[in-house]
Amino acid sequence: MDDYAEHDGLALAALVRSGAVSPAELVEAAIAGIERLDPTINAIVYRAFDEARAAAREPIGEGVFAGVPFLVKDFGIGVAGWPNTSGSRFCANVVDQADSGLMRRYRDSGVIPIGRGASSEFGIVGNVETALHGAVRNPWHTDHAAGGSSGGSAAAVAAGYVPLAHASDGLGSIRIPAACCGLVGLKPTRDRNPNLPDGFDYATGFCVDHVVTRTIRDSAAMLDVTGRPEPGSPYAVPAKAGPYLDEVTRAPGRLRIAWSADTPGGGSPEPEVQAALERVVLDLAALGHELIPRSLGDVTAIYQARVAVSGANLAAGMARTIERAGREPQSGEIEPLTAAVLMQSRRITGEAALLALQEVRMLARAVVAQFESFDVFLSPVMTAPPPTIGYITGTSTDPAQVSQRQAALFPYPALFNFTGQPSMSLPLAMSTSGLPIGMMFTGRYADEATLFRLAGQLERELPWSHRRPRL
Template sequence: MDLHEYSRYDAVGLRALIVAGEVTAAEVESAARRALDRVNPEVNGLASPVFETALGHAGAGPFGGVPFLLKDSGPMAEGVEFFAGSRSLRGVRARHDHDLTRRFRAAGLAVLGLTTAPELGLSYATEPARTGPTRNPWDLARGVGGSSGGAAALVAAGAVPMAHANDSAGSVRIPASCCGLVGLKPSRGRTPTGPDSGDPAFGALAEFALTRTVRDAAHLLDAVQGPGVGDKYTAPPPPRPYADELGIGPGRLRVAVTVRAWSGVAVDPEVAEVTLKTAELLAELGHDVTEASPALDWEDVVHGTEAAEAAIAAPFLTAPGRPDPARLEAVSRALLAEAAELSALDLVAMLDAQNRVSRVVGAFFTGYDLLVTPTLGELPPPHGTLSSGEEGHTLRGWLEKLFAHGPFTVVFNLAGQPALSLPLGHSVGGVPIGVQFAAPYGREDVLIRVAAQLEEAVPWRDRIPPCFASKP
């Protein structure tokens, strides 16, 4: 299987070739390894060398033999060394599989390696001191977003058809926007988050993947959805397989659109234009579109996010093999120091702020089926724009800096609704622009129907970046 043929197919397409006997799983894996060898020196998306052999997986699963990658900050795989993007962690190996890793294996995904992430997943830029910056295949001088940046770079560059990603403030959707991909953050409780954490990021963290096509997202969600045993949150079960939603029209939806950030920061005109054109297209497709937005108190959003960040810090403060502070980046040191000083009352106040955000957003979706916003407030920034190594950071100051770049995504982590970024535009300079769609809690089916409708109306599958596996 040559790289041109390999990179043409999404995950569903590769599996169909394997089932039909047109290619073997071993041939697909060989092509993936060659693709990784070709593009990774340019994009720097691998956190460690490719595994000598793929992790064990069920060859007869719905994605049996399809190449896949895990994010360096988890979910973990038994016996695999991980780093959480940090120079300070050495020789830490997972004692058992994460629940989601088990489902990836059962689905047949052939995990070949780990993708880069910012240290402790704390940035919208994947530029950890441990590995250096991960570069955008559309423009190597620009970033890929974060924290699932390595996954985004390698999927966009055609090395693998999809890769694991997770999201506690936008870490699936922002890299999807930067790299021209489909990035779905499922509803709270839709995918498993255990067994080592019962309430990761106080409910803000969602686990899933980055894909190039909507159908891959739908089929993968079918393969891994549903809570794990003992999970704290349980999303309502879907009425039918998500893959079936691909062929069902969304009906006439009540769509709200806004390009105004709740924080008041300016939004890049090119980004706003793509979002508004998407709203016009939705109206042409028969939906009722109005300008509207939840009336959020931005202070509640930032304060609620502080709780999620404290929860991310907690394992590194309490677990054996904790990181060496001298080898941590400045933002990570600041977070761990501030988290160690939080009182129970501080935390309760942060969780109260999360509750207020959740109530406002939940009430908004009683009147709308969909909210459309930019994914990022700007184009993918040049490397070094978000520097987590500079001294003097505070947690509040760092969050405000992040949200000046990406003010639209974190709200749906705090409130729990599913949200999706689609690659619906490009800048004058040729870099992707994502549009975010959020739906009521538990309604991934609405997102998949609308996404399939837009993918047909504005196809993006044949858009490939200058750095791509099958290019010379």
């Protein structure tokens, strides 16, 4: 398939169903792209090519993405027989014994998993530059970062290896790499994609899974497959009116859209990002929407409270990892930054962690309540275009320094992990140097439908599919 990378996932699946191409041809096209480009990009950390070729010879089934190649993030989600390193030398020999519950749902969609995309170590940093696997490079400009922690998945989709790939988001790890790589990245509502019986790290409610895609409809179609109720779950699944794929083609009507570039710390983005935001505001107004300049106020308290929650959750996750390994990490098996964060996290008491979680949940209510007066909130995803390789972590082992750099570059996404609201990055702008600039649209709690309708309109009126990275 010479034009493999020109199609989204649904289009490829339609070609398979029509008999125009076979799943085997799609798998070979994906493998060819990886073998040609990944020595430069370094997005893929595990290649399951023989397994994918065998799966492509089986009957395709009825899944909406039947026969379409797919990548899985190297963190969190289990795939039977595959390594799951979490980006860490300490987990270099970990092999999953079974598919996780969410992985079974991805298989229900008909995708053919072909490998794993790189993650930062235990998902801590919003970029992927690990001692185990090295740096993931941005297909738009290989001196720049692809974002994280789902950077391998995003770089792979942007480079055309696959039309969609699994990603996860605890503080922005779907939306940040989507913004860096010029993709669609939706963080669904909390529990829309169920935690399932094996989602221990999701207990705080910050983390969710979904996919990064090139088109809105691929994101909607996959959420229709995975975002269904989980039998036995103690958590209520937010209701939806109907299939999200149908919403993509529906007119959104006249929406009240609040917008701001104010950061939680009172800063502002670089002029190029500010100008891009203001252009999008004008475009939205021209489409008939009501644009309301309005920030969400001082939300620094919720960011401060979440530190103890995230730290305690990391320590608990590491305790499970250590129990599985039967030993503590040895010198050099986890990166200095991770070791420093873990040391700090282990000092957090149970009382402090629960008190912080209570604070986060109560403060989040005040944010969610503001959405009663508007439909969608618009901001940038990042304060600047994608940084150069090494900017965020460099050689630093000081968690405070890395945290400051991340807070300055990615101040917007995390708030909506704390509130649980759906939040989507769209590739609506480009920098003068040819790097993507993502805009973030956040909806009311459980209202992915409005986001899909608005995003579908923007994809039609302000299309981005003609823009391709240099690779």
